[in-house]
Amino acid sequence: MFDLIVRNGLLVDGSGAPAYLGDVGVKDGKITALGKVEGEARRIVEAKGRVVAPGFIDPHTHFDVQLLWDGAARPALEHGVTCVIPGNCSLSLAPLKAADRQRVVGMFQQIEEMPPAAFTEAFDWTWEDFAGYRAAIEKSLSINVAPLVGHSVIRLWVMGPAAQERAATPAEIVAMQDMLRECLRAGAVGLSTSFVDVDENGRPVPSRFAQFDELDALCAVLGEFGRMLQCVPEFYDTDLTIARIDQLSDLSLKHAIPTTFSPVFDNTATPNNVPRTMARVEEQFARGARVWPQMQTRPIDISFSLLRPSLFFARLPRWVRILRQPLEQRLAALRDPDTVEKMVADLGPDGGARMMGRLIVRGGDAAPEAIVGRTLSEIAKARGEAPALALINLSLENGLDVAFLSANAGHEVTERIGPMLAHPLVHIGASDGGAHIASFSTYGDTGYLFSEFVRGSGALTLEQAVRKITAETADIWGLKDRGRLAAGQAADIVVFDAETIGRGEERPVFDMPGEGMRYVRGAAGIDTVLVNGEVAYAAGAYTDAKSGVVCV
Amino acid sequence: MSDEAVIVGAEIVAGHDGSAELVVRLRHPNGTEAPVVLDEVTGLKLMKNCGASHVDDLTGQSWRRIVEGS
Numbered sequence: 340m341f342d343l344i345v346r347n348g349l350l351v352d353g354s355g356a357p358a359y360l361g362d363v364g365v366k367d368g369k370i371t372a373l374g375k376v377e378g379e380a381r382r383i384v385e386a387k388g389r390v391v392a393p394g395f396i397d398p399h400t401h402f403d404v405q406l407l408w409d410g411a412a413r414p415a416l417e418h419g420v421t422c423v424i425p426g427n428c429s430l431s432l433a434p435l436k437a438a439d440r441q442r443v444v445g446m447f448q449q450i451e452e453m454p455p456a457a458f459t460e461a462f463d464w465t466w467e468d469f470a471g472y473r474a475a476i477e478k479s480l481s482i483n484v485a486p487l488v489g490h491s492v493i494r495l496w497v498m499g500p501a502a503q504e505r506a507a508t509p510a511e512i513v514a515m516q517d518m519l520r521e522c523l524r525a526g527a528v529g530l531s532t533s534f535v536d537v538d539e540n541g542r543p544v545p546s547r548f549a550q551f552d553e554l555d556a557l558c559a560v561l562g563e564f565g566r567m568l569q570c571v572p573e574f575y576d577t578d579l580t581i582a583r584i585d586q587l588s589d590l591s592l593k594h595a596i597p598t599t600f601s602p603v604f605d606n607t608a609t610p611n612n613v614p615r616t617m618a619r620v621e622e623q624f625a626r627g628a629r630v631w632p633q634m635q636t637r638p639i640d641i642s643f644s645l646l647r648p649s650l651f652f653a654r655l656p657r658w659v660r661i662l663r664q665p666l667e668q669r670l671a672a673l674r675d676p677d678t679v680e681k682m683v684a685d686l687g688p689d690g691g692a693r694m695m696g697r698l699i700v701r702g703g704d705a706a707p708e709a710i711v712g713r714t715l716s717e718i719a720k721a722r723g724e725a726p727a728l729a730l731i732n733l734s735l736e737n738g739l740d741v742a743f744l745s746a747n748a749g750h751e752v753t754e755r756i757g758p759m760l761a762h763p764l765v766h767i768g769a770s771d772g773g774a775h776i777a778s779f780s781t782y783g784d785t786g787y788l789f790s791e792f793v794r795g796s797g798a799l800t801l802e803q804a805v806r807k808i809t810a811e812t813a814d815i816w817g818l819k820d821r822g823r824l825a826a827g828q829a830a831d832i833v834v835f836d837a838e839t840i841g842r843g844e845e846r847p848v849f850d851m852p853g854e855g856m857r858y859v860r861g862a863a864g865i866d867t868v869l870v871n872g873e874v875a876y877a878a879g880a881y882t883d884a885k886s887g888v889v890c891v
Numbered sequence: 892m893s894d895e896a897v898i899v900g901a902e903i904v905a906g907h908d909g910s911a912e913l914v915v916r917l918r919h920p921n922g923t924e925a926p927v928v929l930d931e932v933t934g935l936k937l938m939k940n941c942g943a944s945h946v947d948d949l950t951g952q953s954w955r956r957i958v959e960g961s
Contacts, residue, residue: 574907575912575927575928575929575930576927576928577925577926578925602907604907606904606905606914607904608902608904608914608926609904609914609926609928612926639905639906639907639909640905640909641905641906641909641910641911642909642910643910643911648935649910649911649931650903650910650911650912650913650931650934650935651903651911653903653911653913653934653938653945653946654903654945654946654947655945656944656945656948657944659938659944659945660944663935663939745905748904748905748911749904749905749906750905751905775908775909778908778909779909
């Protein structure tokens, strides 16, 4: 007797092999039979006309805090993601002494943009060490978690405030090694570090004060466990990124560890960035190094409001001069009819239709509900105004607190991005799930992979796309019983419609502690998600299943 | 030819964090050119430092203006 059988699906097993029709039998949380499965089961999931694939693995998230009150990491799970890797970019919530909590909360708020209530109302701080954090999240997981431990917090644990002031002494480096070892034994999947991130005051995070010998010593510990080093390099400069690729490669070879870095993305203004980066990655892999570049699938949007100056207007001199004034003078200028007339005239005879017409009002701020999600062209037409004038007046009517979105402004050329994602050495990830929550949605990248690059451009086959975000990811990270439909593997399974899988429209929701706002995207085309053999999501709703585990 | 790197072009791009960023192209004394991506705060500061109200006004400025006052 099986616990569950998924019947009559098109099995895409994660290996890249051609899909085939069949069933999947599940017992005790594991896949125990594949193909034509005979026998009875307590539950049947009918999958006729649907793809049955291993659950997707998201290797770059910041769900560290959210997992303490939302064990499904919503909406990640409804997109078919059955395993998330939090703790990226040098930051995790453990190990962390009580006295240092506020300092790390500031760093998290800088990255995640979570409201303060998320850290004061939503959970009890019951831990200081990594094992304690693991125990805290394990109580109610619906999704699997493979947590990284952050270099910055290890440094802070050992050095206190000096972690953001100086290099470590030899004794402090040994203490960091001991702490890392303890975290890896307690279930960390690796170490994350950053050469870029800052805290809420704009100061470099602790990991950025490390000298090479410190990183080298920590990687020696990773080598004892064969675990991952995740890194944020100076991605704004290709030459510096290449230098970091070389450094990561040397660490990979010396300590026999995998390494990964992100973000890597394409912009038309820097068209050589990805090709040069990938050329160096190929060279280093040829040497035997494992240095995986993570690339996101989704395009990058620009968002702004008139509350703060934005480079979005950097081709409009008058707008630049007015918007960089202090708030009172800015408001006075925007209320002056003569000034506004000149600002609108600067856009040319179309009144801004070409440059601003496709801007979308985002919501989640002071924008009236009725206009959220509509384009500035539509709104301007309804108001009988030119788009540029509508932008100014809408902003004035709402205390300037109206956010506008310029969609698909970077990493957006499908014909360029598709082949990059299909490259055998590109690790699809870098979603940043759970971060930047008040700026843009970081969910639905897996759906977008299928809608844009499988169904749309055909840059990847269905089987290739599934492999990229399942077996390949599991192999890169050393998640031994995840990522494949195979006997003995954990029964993390997603059933989806290959014709409709995608991501929904971005929308604001107020579901963070303290009624904090975040942007999310719902899923399309996902029927059923199983986590360790239990149905965690089906027919558009989450179940009560709490079958997620720390899966390292 | 200048004996230090100068800005020979600038363009607005989408940044990783959803803000608008500035890519300035620097020409070095040996004739090579390379882009540098500036985040929104640094890009706006550069424009202010240069008295620029249009990205094209940055052309010809020294690379030193990028780090001025930072």
